[in-house]
Amino acid sequence: MKIAVIVFPGSNCDIDIYEALATVCQANVDYVSSKQTDLTGYDAVMLPGGFSYGDYLRAGAIARFAPVMGAVVKMAQQGRPVFGTCNGFQILTEAGLLPGALKRNDCQQFICKTVPLEVVNNQTLFTSQYEEHERIALPIAHADGSYYADQATLDDLEDHHQVVFRYAAENPNGSLRNIAGITNRRGNVLGMMPHPERAVEALLGNTDGLRLFKSLLENGRVKVED
Numbered sequence: 001m002k003i004a005v006i007v008f009p010g011s012n013c014d015i016d017i018y019e020a021l022a023t024v025c026q027a028n029v030d031y032v033s034s035k036q037t038d039l040t041g042y043d044a045v046m047l048p049g050g051f052s053y054g055d056y057l058r059a060g061a062i063a064r065f066a067p068v069m070g071a072v073v074k075m076a077q078q079g080r081p082v083f084g085t086c087n088g089f090q091i092l093t094e095a096g097l098l099p100g101a102l103k104r105n106d107c108q109q110f111i112c113k114t115v116p117l118e119v120v121n122n123q124t125l126f127t128s129q130y131e132e133h134e135r136i137a138l139p140i141a142h143a144d145g146s147y148y149a150d151q152a153t154l155d156d157l158e159d160h161h162q163v164v165f166r167y168a169a170e171n172p173n174g175s176l177r178n179i180a181g182i183t184n185r186r187g188n189v190l191g192m193m194p195h196p197e198r199a200v201e202a203l204l205g206n207t208d209g210l211r212l213f214k215s216l217l218e219n220g221r222v223k224v225e226d
């Protein structure tokens with residue numbers, strides 16, 4: 001399985017995802033510039049966290065028009081795994097690959113801390129190695145992480161088991177229904193504000209993110225028609 005980590009101008013978690021996959025999981029992974037237009041040969045694509053294009057206009061709003069995004073949309077339409085964390089999640093909503101939007105945190109501040117989460121759905125290709133309703137803890141680091149969607153969209157997400165992670169115990173940013181991560185209806189596109197790639201080694205004090213990448217490596221090689 002071959003994985004692309006997209007590097008946008010302003011990405012700052014690309015190395016973290018690369019190392020989580022390449023060094024910790026021994027996976028076959030490449031950095032791919034957002035200027036590329038072709039992702040042929042890749043089985044999965046990762047959109048990292050950061051401040052793509054300086055978060056100007058809105059976080060993810062400019063990155064959504066980067067040359068590589070046509071190929072990312074194609075991968076999503078083919079059913080291949082597409083994962084976005086933090087700024088990657090913001091880009092996925094701006095691109096229309098996931099519903100809703102990420103607004104400024106309720107507290108109007110950048111928040112950087114580890115928060116408790118519930119794994120709401122372990123029946124996805126990204127979460128199969130977690131227990132259903134398992135409590136984990138992952139770091140968050142964002143200013144624009146308050147998940148918003150209209151009531152009908154929220155109901156639709158819940159009805160189709162698309163809410164994958166919820167903030168547990170506390171809601172750090174005002175996200176509606178405590179939503180921390182969602183998939184598309186098909187389940188092959190996951191966006192989440194917490195950073196699993198920052199919690200993959202005992203040396204970092206937390207390994208709760210590791211099983212997300214292991215799940216992806218176990219399940220992520222899907223047969224598709226080009």
Ligand SMILES: NC(=O)CC[C@H](N)C(=O)O
Pocket residue numbers: 013048049050051052055059085086087088090141142143144145
């Ligand atoms: N680490 C991140 O990706 C967070 C940056 C993000 N653009 C924000 O909301 O502040």
